[in-house]
Amino acid sequence: MINALGKVLKRMHYPLEVMLICVRWYAAYPLSLRHIEEMMAERGVFVDHATVHRWSIKILPILAAVFRRRKRAVGSSWRMDETYIKVAGQWKYLYRAVDRDGDTIDFLLRAHRDHAAARRFFERAIELHGVPEKITIDRSGANTSAIESMRADSGADIELRQSKYLNNIVEQDHRAIKRIVRPMLGFKSFRCASILIAGIEIMHMIKKGQLSCPADRAASAADQFYSLAI
Structure with missing residues (x-):
């Protein structure tokens, strides 16, 4: 380093x-x-x-x-959701997940909101933290199919829950990131957006004691x- x-x-x-x-x-x-x-x-x-x-x-x-x-290690019950980030005048998608205690699992900026993007997010998060016991999402078809395909391919025993109420914790956590992003008035390129959002997420996790x-x-x-x- x-x-x-x-x-x-x-x-x-x-x-x-x-x-x-x-x-x-x-x-x-x-x-x-x-x-x-x-x-x-x-x-x-x-x-x-x-x-x-x-x-x-x-x-x-x-x-x-x-x-x-x-x-630090995170819990095995995950809440996952995505939020919008403007890059070069177009909306992109920031995938994020937190555990039951609100600690950040992982984050990933993607150009599209689809099965491939959701699956890539989950694969990266699992590579970093291991297979969770539960994943809670909203009723997004892309997120559902991504988890189901991972379970089918790997045989991992992951409980899938679809609950807007239980997912409030990650939706509220988005606000801390959006609050920092807002004065930046949009990002000029996808690469810059990915780097700067990573920095924002780092500081957010440090403040949470991670x-x-x-x-x-x-x-x-x-x-x-x-x-x-x-």
């Missing part, structure tokens, strides 16, 4: 601490890039908003990979985020 981050930072002329602060602010709070530019200027650091965007695109994938390795840290060391959400770069 250190080598990967070192390669990214090689041609950047700002201290790592400054870059991490800007990237964290962008992922953690409902701020535009110009807001961050102004806030840094008030602190005597002059950085263009486009530069902050470039830092985010380069740094967040590395931190996301570290977070995945250090993410980063594994030493039991004897209490750390703020900010310090936990910065620790991903160490």
Whole structure:
């Protein structure tokens, strides 16, 4: 990870601490890039908003990979749903799942809302966390067929439940992500959207206590985020 981050930072002329602060602010709070530019200027650091965007695109994938390795285990009862994200003027679909306690299982941005997208989401989540005991969804035909096809192909004993009421927990959790995305006024490309949403999801999971840290060391959400770069 250190080598990967070192390669990214090689041609950047700002201290790592400054870059991490800007990237964290962008992922953690409902701020535009110009807001961050102004806030840094008030602190005597002059950085263009486009530069902050470039830092985010380069740094967040590395931190996301570290977070995945250090993410706490989640429960075996999943609630899954998808929400809309605008990319290049068109609506795309952010698949997300949380467990019974509200901890994030996984997330995946896809161009289409169909069987293939839902199945890819479930396969990735299972690869990361193992096979769940239960998956609760709404009455989406694509999500239902994706789970049924996985059960048929793998023989996994997954209980499928279709309940709007039980799925409220993931629908409410979408709001934390949409609140950060809204000031960004849409994404210019699918790649940028995927990277930035991953950063937003990381900060959201850190705030929920999903980063594994030493039991004897209490750390703020900010310090936990910065620790991903160490």
